[in-house]
Amino acid sequence: MDIPQIPSTAQAWESGQLGRDPQYAVPAAPELRSQIDDALGMQLVSLRLPSELIEKLLQIAHMRGIDYQPLIRHVLMEFANSTLDAQAKG
Numbered sequence: 001m002d003i004p005q006i007p008s009t010a011q012a013w014e015s016g017q018l019g020r021d022p023q024y025a026v027p028a029a030p031e032l033r034s035q036i037d038d039a040l041g042m043q044l045v046s047l048r049l050p051s052e053l054i055e056k057l058l059q060i061a062h063m064r065g066i067d068y069q070p071l072i073r074h075v076l077m078e079f080a081n082s083t084l085d086a087q088a089k090g
Helices: 010-015 030-040 051-064 068-089
Strands: none
Touching: 051 068
């Protein structure tokens, strides 16, 4: 059986045509995950959120074409920045 070849373009990677097949996915080793988190300045946290809020965030993330975790990071960063900016302005 011939497997169709998808050209390696930025759009093919961004749309998920390339790079999202679980058959070829291999989890990163724990040390590499730690190095990636350190390089990105990320820290794992766990928090409980109401199910209704999670559903709304999933809907918004879907509308924007992103996963909900990056959306949550964005929302929290915007809130923190605007709150601190407002506080600094007095």
